[in-house]
Amino acid sequence: MSGALVLIQSCTVDMIRIKCPYCGERDHSEFTYGGDASIKYPALDAPESEWTKAIFFRENIRGMQKETWHHTNGCRLWLEVERSTITHEIKSVKACHPQIEKITKSKS
Numbered sequence: 145m146s147g148a149l150v151l152i153q154s155c156t157v158d159m160i161r162i163k164c165p166y167c168g169e170r171d172h173s174e175f176t177y178g179g180d181a182s183i184k185y186p187a188l189d190a191p192e193s194e195w196t197k198a199i200f201f202r203e204n205i206r207g208m209q210k211e212t213w214h215h216t217n218g219c220r221l222w223l224e225v226e227r228s229t230i231t232h233e234i235k236s237v238k239a240c241h242p243q244i245e246k247i248t249k250s251k252s
């Protein structure tokens with residue numbers, strides 16, 4: 145078996161599956177990674193140095209990390225996913241905006 149084929153099969157086996165609370169479990173290729181969900185952004189009138197730190201300086205977390213993912217090819221909602229950067233295990237998935245669950249439950 146060629147090296148490229150082994151790599152392709154390896155990527156397929158290790159693919160992340162995200163259980164969207166609205167669409168069900170889907171392949172991560174339906175989603176767009178949005179970045180670290182734990183960042184606290186400064187006030188709009190904060191000094192440029194605070195904004196620079198918030199935008200460009202990120203922790204490279206080894207372990208559980210809260211991330212934002214956009215379900216681009218699904219419900220198009222932004223989700224907060226708690227995922228291990230070591231094993232890709234997903235601990236929790238919820239809508240980023242807390243009011244979304246109230247809206248979707250009242251319509252069903």
Ligand SMILES: [Zn+2]
Nearest residue numbers: 164167218219
């Ligand atoms: Zn979805």
